[in-house]
Amino acid sequence: MAHQTETHDDWDDALVPEERGRTSRPEPAYPVEVALAAVAGRWTTLVLRKLMHGPHSFGSLRERLPEISAKVPTERLRVLERRGLVAHDRLAGFPVRTRYQLTPAGAALRPLLIELYRTGAALTAADAGGPPARTQAALSGRSGSPGK
Amino acid sequence: MAHQTETHDDWDDALVPEERGRTSRPEPAYPVEVALAAVAGRWTTLVLRKLMHGPHSFGSLRERLPEISAKVPTERLRVLERRGLVAHDRLAGFPVRTRYQLTPAGAALRPLLIELYRTGAALTAADAGGPPARTQAALSGRSGSPGK
DNA sequence: CGGAATCCTATCGGATACTG
DNA sequence: CAGTATCCGATAGGATTCCG
Numbered sequence: 001m002a003h004q005t006e007t008h009d010d011w012d013d014a015l016v017p018e019e020r021g022r023t024s025r026p027e028p029a030y031p032v033e034v035a036l037a038a039v040a041g042r043w044t045t046l047v048l049r050k051l052m053h054g055p056h057s058f059g060s061l062r063e064r065l066p067e068i069s070a071k072v073p074t075e076r077l078r079v080l081e082r083r084g085l086v087a088h089d090r091l092a093g094f095p096v097r098t099r100y101q102l103t104p105a106g107a108a109l110r111p112l113l114i115e116l117y118r119t120g121a122a123l124t125a126a127d128a129g130g131p132p133a134r135t136q137a138a139l140s141g142r143s144g145s146p147g148k
Numbered sequence: 149m150a151h152q153t154e155t156h157d158d159w160d161d162a163l164v165p166e167e168r169g170r171t172s173r174p175e176p177a178y179p180v181e182v183a184l185a186a187v188a189g190r191w192t193t194l195v196l197r198k199l200m201h202g203p204h205s206f207g208s209l210r211e212r213l214p215e216i217s218a219k220v221p222t223e224r225l226r227v228l229e230r231r232g233l234v235a236h237d238r239l240a241g242f243p244v245r246t247r248y249q250l251t252p253a254g255a256a257l258r259p260l261l262i263e264l265y266r267t268g269a270a271l272t273a274a275d276a277g278g279p280p281a282r283t284q285a286a287l288s289g290r291s292g293s294p295g296k
Numbered sequence: 297c298g299g300a301a302t303c304c305t306a307t308c309g310g311a312t313a314c315t316g
Numbered sequence: 317c318a319g320t321a322t323c324c325g326a327t328a329g330g331a332t333t334c335c336g
Contacts, residue, residue, distance in 0.1 A: 040188075
């Protein structure tokens with residue numbers, strides 16, 4: 001394997017397929033950060049999951065998530081809206097009813113939620129199945145030049 | 149479609165394939181939360197990405213992530229270790245050198261990182277391509293019984 | 297070189313109370 | 317019913333300093 005003069009920042013094409021992914025800091029435009037920002041925050045994935053089933057009203061969401069406080073769904077929904085992941089409309093008439101639903105962009109988060117579940121389940125299984133994975137013994141003790 | 153007496157919490161099998169996924173709060177054992185916890189925190193995904201390429205020393209990591217402060221990588225690495233995602237061994241001898249590398253469990257995060265990038269890139273593209281997605285106009289005005 | 301300890305600040309999450 | 321406004325405690329992140 002050829003190593004260059006200095007940097008061997010070998011960018012993995014699977015992890016960083018584009019040029020804009022080659023950042024050395026967590027800038028907001030970095031795609032991974034964008035996706036994380038979309039699902040970040042307590043209750044966010046649960047709200048999204050509910051909305052994946054279809055539209056929900058404000059109270060309807062709170063019913064399904066009983067332990068959520070008053071402010072949180074408001075905050076979450078507002079952020080999700082600002083990001084274009086959720087939209088709402090008001091069904092006027094009686095006691096005002098608002099309907100929240102995912103936009104196409106929001107619906108696009110579905111594969112990510114599935115992958116999050118899958119990964120988390122796998123990690124949990126690994127926890128129970130095997131030991132803490134102290135791979136120390138598997139490490140080779142090469143003490144060559146530090147490289148840089 | 150059969151609806152039961154009260155709850156029509158139709159659980160999407162893709163989103164919630166198992167019984168333990170049927171939670172109404174963000175409990176730590178909920179797989180999605182497990183996965184999110186693994187990649188949560190500033191710089192975490194970047195650290196993981198570096199380690200995906202292979203082992204790194206403490207200083208090596210800081211070199212690659214210049215703007216990271218001293219405490220953060222320590223904290224991140226410790227947390228990742230506690231979760232069994234990273235392991236380290238010390239290459240004794242001269243100025244002590246420590247080698248961090250992913251455990252098999254840590255390497256299992258790779259698909260998630262890829263999916264995060266993919267999703268984030270898609271969201272960004274949607275941002276640039278289309279308007280803020282005020283789908284209000286696209287919402288159908290069904291004013292039937294709220295269901296519950 | 298590789299950390300641990302300490303301090304400080306910004307932000308988040310939650311509870312409560314009030315408004316449209 | 318559907319929010320908004322305010323307060324507050326907990327925590328995360330960053331800088332700095334010191335120790336193995």
